[in-house]
Amino acid sequence: MKAIEVENLSRSFNSVRAVDNISFTVDAGEIFGFLGHNGAGKTTTIRMLSGQLLPTAGGGRVAGCDIIAEQQRLKPLIGVVSEHQNLYERMSGRENLQFAASLYGQNTQRIDTVLEQVDLLDRAKDKVQNYSNGMKQRLLIARAILHRPQIIFLDEPTRGLDPVVGRDIRRLIVDMSQQGVTIFLTTHYMEEADQLCDRVAFLSEGRIVALDTPANLKTAHGKPQVDVTLDNGERVSIDLDGEAAGAQLAQLVNNGQVRTLHSAEATLEEVFIQLAGRRLSE
Amino acid sequence: MNFSVISAITRKDVVDAIRHRYLLTALVTPLLVALLFRVMLPGGDGRTVLTVVVHAAGSSALVAGLRNTPRIGVIEAASADAMASEVARTKAIGGLVVPANFDADLAAGKQPQLTVYINNEKTVFEQAAFRRILDQMVRSVAKQPEPANLIWVDVGQAKQEEIRGGTGLDQMLLPLLLLLAFGMTGAFVVPLLIVEEKEKRTIDFLLSSPASLNEIIAGKALTGAVYTVLIGGLLVGINRQHIQNWPLMLLTMLVGLVFVVGVGLVLGSLLNNTMQVNTWASLVLIVLLVPSFPSIGLPGWFDKAIRVVPTYYLTEALKLSMAGTMSRQLWVYLAVLLACTFVVYVAAGWALRRRN
Numbered sequence: 001m002k003a004i005e006v007e008n009l010s011r012s013f014n015s016v017r018a019v020d021n022i023s024f025t026v027d028a029g030e031i032f033g034f035l036g037h038n039g040a041g042k043t044t045t046i047r048m049l050s051g052q053l054l055p056t057a058g059g060g061r062v063a064g065c066d067i068i069a070e071q072q073r074l075k076p077l078i079g080v081v082s083e084h085q086n087l088y089e090r091m092s093g094r095e096n097l098q099f100a101a102s103l104y105g106q107n108t109q110r111i112d113t114v115l116e117q118v119d120l121l122d123r124a125k126d127k128v129q130n131y132s133n134g135m136k137q138r139l140l141i142a143r144a145i146l147h148r149p150q151i152i153f154l155d156e157p158t159r160g161l162d163p164v165v166g167r168d169i170r171r172l173i174v175d176m177s178q179q180g181v182t183i184f185l186t187t188h189y190m191e192e193a194d195q196l197c198d199r200v201a202f203l204s205e206g207r208i209v210a211l212d213t214p215a216n217l218k219t220a221h222g223k224p225q226v227d228v229t230l231d232n233g234e235r236v237s238i239d240l241d242g243e244a245a246g247a248q249l250a251q252l253v254n255n256g257q258v259r260t261l262h263s264a265e266a267t268l269e270e271v272f273i274q275l276a277g278r279r280l281s282e
Numbered sequence: 283m284n285f286s287v288i289s290a291i292t293r294k295d296v297v298d299a300i301r302h303r304y305l306l307t308a309l310v311t312p313l314l315v316a317l318l319f320r321v322m323l324p325g326g327d328g329r330t331v332l333t334v335v336v337h338a339a340g341s342s343a344l345v346a347g348l349r350n351t352p353r354i355g356v357i358e359a360a361s362a363d364a365m366a367s368e369v370a371r372t373k374a375i376g377g378l379v380v381p382a383n384f385d386a387d388l389a390a391g392k393q394p395q396l397t398v399y400i401n402n403e404k405t406v407f408e409q410a411a412f413r414r415i416l417d418q419m420v421r422s423v424a425k426q427p428e429p430a431n432l433i434w435v436d437v438g439q440a441k442q443e444e445i446r447g448g449t450g451l452d453q454m455l456l457p458l459l460l461l462l463a464f465g466m467t468g469a470f471v472v473p474l475l476i477v478e479e480k481e482k483r484t485i486d487f488l489l490s491s492p493a494s495l496n497e498i499i500a501g502k503a504l505t506g507a508v509y510t511v512l513i514g515g516l517l518v519g520i521n522r523q524h525i526q527n528w529p530l531m532l533l534t535m536l537v538g539l540v541f542v543v544g545v546g547l548v549l550g551s552l553l554n555n556t557m558q559v560n561t562w563a564s565l566v567l568i569v570l571l572v573p574s575f576p577s578i579g580l581p582g583w584f585d586k587a588i589r590v591v592p593t594y595y596l597t598e599a600l601k602l603s604m605a606g607t608m609s610r611q612l613w614v615y616l617a618v619l620l621a622c623t624f625v626v627y628v629a630a631g632w633a634l635r636r637r638n
Contacts, residue, residue, distance in 0.1 A: 052489040072492065080490040086483040088294070090301040102290035103491045143487070 003028040003151050003182035004049065008058035010206075011044050018044040020206035021058065026199075028150075031173065031183040033193040033214075035272065036203030042186040043083060045203075046153045049184070050080045063150045076104055079144030083155040083186075085136045089129040093120055093139050096128060097146055104147040111146070118142040118172065134165030141172055151182040158192060170196060190268040200268070204276035214268055221274050222266030228252060229260040237264070283500060287493045291501025295475055296508055302478075304556070308470035309509055312463035316517055319455055332412055335359045335368045335377035335399070342380045343423045344396075351415065362397070369399050375412045376400045388424045396420070454574075456521045457600040460535065461574040461593055463513045464542040469567040472506035472546025473559045481555045499634060502550065503543045510539050526606030534603040534612075537619050538596045544626035545570070551633030573597045592622035 004026035011019040019041040026032040036042050047053035049062050051071035060067050065074035088096050097111045115121040118138035128136060137157060144152055154173065158166040166189075173196060177183050187193050193200050194214045201211040210217060224240040226249065236252070238245050252258050266274075299305040337359040338345050349356050359368045362379045369377045377399035381387075387394035398416065400409055476499070479485040488498050514535055518525065525531050549566065553559050573594035588594050599615040602608075 047486075050490045052486060072494065075490065075492045078490070080487070082483060082486050082490075084483040084486070086487050088298065088484060089482070090298055091294075099290065099294045100487075100491070102293070103287055103488075103493055105286060105492070 001028045002026065002061075003030070004032075004060065004062050004184065006049070006058070006060035009045070009048060009055050009060055010057040011041075011048060011053065012056045017206055019048070019055075022203070022206070022208045023058075024201055024208060024211055026182060026184060028182055029177065029180050030198045031177050031185060031196050033197035033200035034184065034186045034203060035188075035190070035193055035200055035268075036186075037276070040203040041206040042203055043155055046080070046155050046184070046186065050078055050153055051075050052080075076147060077150050079147070079149035079152040081137075081140045081144045081152065081154045081157055083159065085133070085140060087128045087136055087139060087143075090127060092125050092127055093131070093135075093142075094124040096139060097143060100143045100146050106147050110148075114142045114146050117145075117175075119168075134161055134168070137161060137165070137169060138172070141169070145176060145181070149181065151184065152176060153184045155186050156188065157185070159188060166192075190272070194268050202272050202275055209275045210271070217271050218265050218268060221271040223264045225264040227262045227264055228258055230257045231259050232257075283494075283497055284492070287497045288501045288504060291488070291493065291498060292504040292508065295501065295505035299471070299475070299505065299509065302474070304560075305471060305474055308466040308474070309513060311466060312459055312513055313516060315462055316459050316520060319459070332408060332415075333357060333372060333374040334412070335365060335372060335374045336380065337362050337365055337377070338380035338384075339382035340380075340384070342384050344378070344380060344384065344419055347419045347422060348378075348415075351419075354415065365397075365399055369401050370403075373403070374401060375404050375408050378416075385423060388420070454601075456517065456524055456604060457597045458571075458574040459517050459521075460514055460538070460600060461571055461597060463510060463517060464538050464596070465567045465570040465593070466513075467506045467510040467539075468542030468545035468570060469549065469563040470559065471509055472502055472543055473549035473553055473563060474556065475502045475505055476547070476550030477553050477556060477559050495634065499547060499551075499630075503547060506543045506546055507539055510542070514539070525604050527603060527608065530603040530606065530608060530612070531600070534596070534599045534616065537616055537623065538593075538600070541592060541596065541619055541623040541626060542570070544623055544630055547630035548626060548633055551630060551636070592619060592626075595619045595622070 002025045004024075006025070007023050009019060009022050010017065018039075022041075022045070034042050034045065044053065048055050049060065049067055051067060051074050054068060062074055063077035065071075065077065067074065088099065091099070093115065094111060097114065098108055100106075101108050101111065112121060112124075115124050118141055120135060120138055120142065123131070123135065128139065131139065141154075141157070144154075157173070158169050161169065170192065173183055173185070183196075185193070185197065197214060199211065199213050200217065202209045212220070226238050226240065228236045228238060228249075230236060230252070238249055242248075299309065332353065333355040334348055335357045336345050336348065345356065348354055357368070357372055357374060359365050359377060365377045365379055368374075379397040379399075381394055381396075384394050384396065400412070402409075479488065479498070485498065489495065493501075518531070518535070545566070549559070549562065553562060569591055570593045573588045573591050574597045595615040595618045599612055599619065602612040602615070
């Protein structure tokens, strides 16, 4: 079953085409990575898929709802974690969730459960303006999952966080996925995408330039070779497409000359550079 | 429109506004100004205007006359020697030392001595009023005729009463205070409520929730209305003795409230950050308030020029409603204000569609 289906989706702002005719699908329960440099169109895509912005062309269905005609039916079925920490800072963590619950017509019984899930129960009464960045990010996730959405859009959820907090957020994402929630994730961090995502799409200048599993992308765009470091410190690269590759590698191993052996698989970052012609951080 | 969503946004904003420094200032300012006027202006409380300290050696019609004069408060001094200190202590306009047999001596034409103390800390207007009242009172007790039969005719008074519902301080003060409360809603409260959601990007959260843009805006408008009703209600409650026709007054306030909330929606939709609100709102507030200022001493063209400001019609309608004057002029003012309100909401709709 498809959680998200997008067909020829486009959005222009005056003469700028922010999203240009993209099509893809996301399976229910999948963690789908949407990767691109700044201004590639990731956030615009999320805004269209979450009913905040109308496309200028094309369309799609999210959780079975048409993103143009059924925005109000769609919204209770999704959760959005914005790239900005858009919380009500003068209110406490609990008050933020109480307000969210009242918008979604939910009772407030689940608030404590969710706060505990993101490890904020003991700080629930504190004003958000006194929270650290990591705590705010966890509260954003709590707010997004409070109404038990089928799909969650996470826009750069670990940007600017220290590695430990980033790891906590990634753990939460995996937890949500294990509970059957479909995750649509944008990130700058290739390792994060590689680690978390079932499939990733590379977005450049508003267009999807590649879409596959991280493993397939790395294999397809990496070199078919192994790099061998010998006992004497010498480094040898063996092209696996070559006819004598097997025999050459076997000889080195049999002679006990191999100290280390690495595949020369490309990283996702390298694949992106190959396909988009620029680095993700540019 | 989902009313539970609108109500959720309003409840959040009503509570959150109290924690917002700027919003709280905007909300409390009209009440502070009202209190300031009550302290600064004589008779601001609608009861006593002048306090007079009296020491009379016997009973006198002069003292009785003072006691029966509206808006004069009489305090007794223990002795003639204590008069000066008592006038200063009680902040009275002045004091009178009335000798024994004052009334009889006066009637006999003996010119008895009446010592009058004047408090120079009071304004010259209050001192003049005290002198005039005292002069009239002494003539009355002596049963002396006025030196001349003065007939005072107020030129244009009837017309002025019909158009403006009276031009006394009381009639001008409450509309000014209400305009200030309404102006704060239109120029600061509603725009800030909308702009802050944009500035802090919380509007993205709201728009991804079941709230539509129309419901968000309705929630903000309702918050502005709640606070205006609260502050306006307090102001009207404090000055209730000046209101002659409550239904008319409430109707006029309602029309005014809808108008200023519309102004707030236009500003909130057009502006993007708190700094812009602070810059533009002050200007808008001044324009909204100008018609409520007393135009005494200002050139005639000014009086005509301010008629292009919609709150001119609100101010005049408030004055007539307070006076209980249900004239054709009042309905004309309300009709003009309603037409302006329609225009403002069309503009707000345009601004919101533009944002979307």
